[in-house]
Amino acid sequence: MGLSTHVLDTMHGTPAAGMAVELHTVRGGAATLVKKLVLNADGRNPDGPLYDTASLRAGTYRLVFEVAAYFRGKGVELPDPPFLDRVTLDFGIAHTGQHYHVPLLVSPWSYSTYRGS
Template sequence: MSGGISVHVVDVTRGLPAESMQVEIFQLGVPEPIAEGCLSSKGTLDHPIAQKQVEPGVYEVVFYVGDFYRQLGYPLPDFPFVDVMPFRFGVSDVQQHYHLPLKVSPWGFSLFRGG
């Protein structure tokens, strides 16, 4: 696969994909999301941006972690430790694919550039 941005989220509290978590992808300087939606049953954002070449620049993915756990019935406090989680990253080589695997719980996360 050449180009594109993809995400894959796993809920480590259950050991399952984070199905239905809301995600938005922005290119900084562009006011509207360039991709958005709820994650599939595989924990992926099924959006054409995963196969579409993007421009060089700075991007931000926003994961709505608190809303996801509330929807599952987790008893979160009014101010959850992990709530709306933005992650900024740079795209220099538009020929490469930028895959962002996220492991998440209500108390922490791990995100890196995957292969």
């Protein structure tokens, strides 16, 4: 299954439909943009996995979630600067034959992530 993500808006109790996300590879501290996407109605990549199993390589990856822009788009009044603007998650993939699922539970003031299934 490769690499996937899913974002839930804990303020509204819904998937984070419309949130912009970036995927990067990270080598030697330098990040290279792989793709930009906008989450679908279920809070997932509309094209399926970010990487399929055959394309996934061991290494460090970065997901960047545009949290403040998403909540502003929902009409939430945020301070300037917002408490959370962009949430950046760096994570490692060691076993390319396994599924790596990176969910994000987020509000304008907090977030949580874990390795899902």
